Amino acid sequence: MHSTRNDALAWVAGSDAPEKSALNLGFMALTDSASLIVAATQGFAQPYGLTLNLHRQASWASLRDRLLSGELDAAQSLYGQIYGIHLGLGGPATDMAILMGLCQNGQAINLSEPLRRAGVTSAEALAARVRQSGAKLTFAQTFPTGTHAMWLNYWLAAQGIHPLEDVNTVVVPPSQMVAHLQAGRIDGFCAGGPWGALAVDQGQGFTLATSQSIWAAHPEKVLGVTREFVERYPNTARALTMAVLEASRFIDQNLENRRSTAQLISGRDYVDAPLSTIEPRFLGQYEDGLGHAWLDAHPLSFFSEGQVSMPWLSDGIWFMTQFRRWGLLKEDPDYLGIARQIHQLDLYRQAAEALDIAVPSHPMRRSTLLDGSVWEGSDPAGYARSFAIHARSDTVAPIAL
Template identity: 75%
Template sequence: MSKDNPTRSDNLAWITGSDAPEKRVLDLGFMPLTDAAPLIVAATQGFAQPYGLTLNLKRQASWAGLRDKLIVGQLDAAHALYGQVYGSHLGIASTATPMAILMGICQNGQAINLSEPLKRAGVTTIEALRTRVHQKGAKLIFAQTFPTGTHAMWLNYWLAAHGIDPLRDVSSVVLPPSLMVEHMASGRIDGFCAGGPWGALAVDEQQGFTLATSQMIWPDHPEKVLATTADFAEQYPNTARALCMAVLEASHFIEENEENKRSTAKLISGRDYVDAPLSAIEPRFLGHYQDGLGNAWLDEHPLRFFDHGSVNMPWLSDGMWFMTQFLRWGLLKDDPDYLGVARTVQRLDIYRDAAGALGIDVPENSMRSARLIDGSIWDGSAPADYARSFAIHAIDPLRRSTP
């Protein structure tokens, strides 16, 4: 793999000066997922060393374990779920720990899969699924990967957008992504939402089919981030900036051409990383989808790692959106200071320094706008109103009006 990269700074003299990394050897946590690619490439393909860093990759078995190790300092930084970081910061299902998001790692690329028994029963459309879940009898069981994580939010949002209450009409369980296919094959779950390659692997092994992708819910949605504790970012600011620069360069490298994408897919398929067949990784890595129902397409919003830096920008509105969904689904009792919390967690200062040193444009406006699957517009304005605007929700009626 060649790492020649036009974003590379010509002047790295600061590495040995006052801006040198305070901590040079970092333990970097990741989950065995396709979208961990930038961290794997940064650590193994020579992108960290020019910035004075050595990155030791530490594969994790579950998102909960990754969270705990990051919080107590057993990991210095990690590939993390966007919402997971905010859940830790706000103390949802764990002790509140000030957290930091240094940059986005990816957008898009997750999938909602249903089981082969549902396929045989003709439940192959959202309309058929809605009919099935509203029938009397045992509830369908859907798995997601972490209560405050992206997959729980995509699954909930998608179901609710189609008239299915995720808190009342179905049951939800938490599983590590790598166990999704096994549990669906054994009949313990009826569907799941997870990152790649597990949705594609379910199709390849004829254990399920992809009914929706996350980019169908929100084109170019926020997904994984490079996270640390706030203490780490404050104690080692030069290290945090250098780490951002290494991962930014790796992200650009992956998307530079198709050859790089293919070589990266092959690298991450190895047993030390994702440990899955290349055939389940490469096609969707390149944007080529087939859903197990006879449909195939080239996705307009594929898994992205760079896109001229727009993927990596820690948009304030992205972090705020997850908090609106936490309130919507009863994970928060009251409105947080949406903008204030996002300004604390999203370390725009570190990202701007890192991106600026590499000549990557950074938008002046830290908000962005998107239209989601239900037609709603999210742009970061009026978050309390937005959280209460949905017909299906868990918000106490006494708190329905805007504070």
């Protein structure tokens, strides 16, 4: 099953041996935590001299706090969360590091059953509902500087809805989204799987948009550590990256591996959700709760020949452009310089090349998002200013959590 096992032994002995062999790894009850769960439980870490102890976290805020305190050595992290911590948004600035990308795609924007009954089943109908006088709709995302906050903001703005002025937003841990929807505390949410599918399965709402419809092959979760961890334990960081890279490649290798992974992560200790809410979207099979079913061209992906795991500088820079757009950053940061500090490109290259995984020669990539904007990383300040809908200069963005 693992073609690189003999090669791996070279990394365990001598000067390349991990400085720290037992690691506490944080993760959330989410479908896209799969590569960490597989790496820790299916024998991918031992050849590198590592034991990975999994610790499920209740919220992204508690995961952040435990990562910063050293209780967790590394964690599944939201792309924008790592940048927010590094930039000191909502708390003291701490130098952070991204070892690799964990996944792309696979998040969803869901609306409530009462909105479905009221005929608000399209982006146009939602925009019309928002324009009506009356109580503002309330949407939940998972962390103020996280990916879901940025997808929700971006998608709403693309429909002509100002996310800071036309609706209310609240922070809710992903596994609590469906309960909040059911209780009527929120009208919709943006979160990772399986919670969008669970809302559909339980008749509590429907999926109005997938994150991949906003940006196909978008960046999502990363393997996050503090900069101090990388500096103290460089061999450990590289060995961890290699173990998770192997696990990611294994999951994406074929449909059978995907099915067995879905079965594994559905367990009580991990995502703790019915397999029926995990497996279909894990395999790219979508039902939106409005009678539509499709095989998604850009489903949740963990490897894609190294395109997913590559810590693209342009991906990190994009999140900073959105922080600037929405008033989380009051001035333009050193976009490229900060991305180069956070992304451990040399370490990733060493890990990938040792596993015969191709590493792109250029750390930027080009994408077109749903509103037609093209992002390729070259002019972040101009890109951040290019949007018609953005934070007013007097807007105070709530970021503390």
